[in-house]
Amino acid sequence: MTRTALTKLTRAASRTLRNPIPQRSSVLLATSKPAPAAIFAPRKLFKTSSASRRGIMPDTDDPQPKPHPQEEVKTSVAELTDAEYHDLADAYLDTVVTKLEEIQDAREGVDVEFAAGVLTVTFPAAGTYVINKQPPNKQIWLSSPITGPKRYDYVIVGDSQNEKEGTAAGAWVYGRDGSTLDDLFLKELDVDLSIAPSTYGEDQA
Structure with missing residues (x-):
């Protein structure tokens, strides 16, 4: 081996010893980089909206139930x-006198007088009531210390199309508000004229 060839071989071996690890290729470096994290847009799982109230037909909104027709009670002033x-x-x-006289016997301070078709009754807590017939008008008149004077006509209630013939009932009714004379006694004097006079004050159960 010539001296020149020996010198080249020595230099090559020296370079190999100085750089024992080869450099990584750019391909390996590129693949070794961590992949960027994927970014996901938030997704709405639920969607809310205002409740839509619509009817069965497309042109109706918020339908209201039809009211059930109520049967009108037929009333009329009786021609007597x-x-x-x-x-x-x-x-x-x-009936009123009998009931009030029983109350007079049971309560102190209640006074009842009935003469010539005029009934006068006094209750301590309420005052004096006067009830009398009024034949020219075919009415019963009442004067109350609480609600003033009232005139009552005899009114027939019933005999509508859905009722049996002959089942109508009558009552003495105040025409301005439709209340009955029985209603006034119950409201102002706590006297229930629907109870038979002989059982007034007893347990009705």
């Missing part, structure tokens, strides 16, 4: 003869 008026008025006043 003089005899019928006196019979009805006398029978009613007799």
Whole structure:
């Protein structure tokens, strides 16, 4: 081996010893970089919206239920003869007098007087009431210390299309508000005229 060839071989071996690890290629460096984290846009899982109230038909909004028709109670002032008026008025006043006299016997301070078709009754907590027949008008008149004077007509309630014939009932009714004379006694004096006079004050259970 010539001296020149030996010198080249020595230099090559020397370079190999100085650089024992080869450099990584740019391909390896590129693949060794960590991949960037994927970015996901937040997704709405639920969607809320205002409730839409619509009817069955597309052109109706918020339909209201149809009200059930209520049967109208038929009332009318009875056309009474003089005899019928006196019979009805006398029978009613007799019931009222009997009831009030029983209360007079049971309560102190209650005073009842009935003469010539005029009933005067005094309750300590309320005052004096005057009830009397008014034949020219076929009415019963009442004067209350609480609600003032009232005129009551005999009114027939019933005999509508859905009721049996002959089942109508009558009552003495104040035309301005439709209340009955029985209602006034119950509201102002706590006297229930629907209870038979002989059982008034007893346990109705």
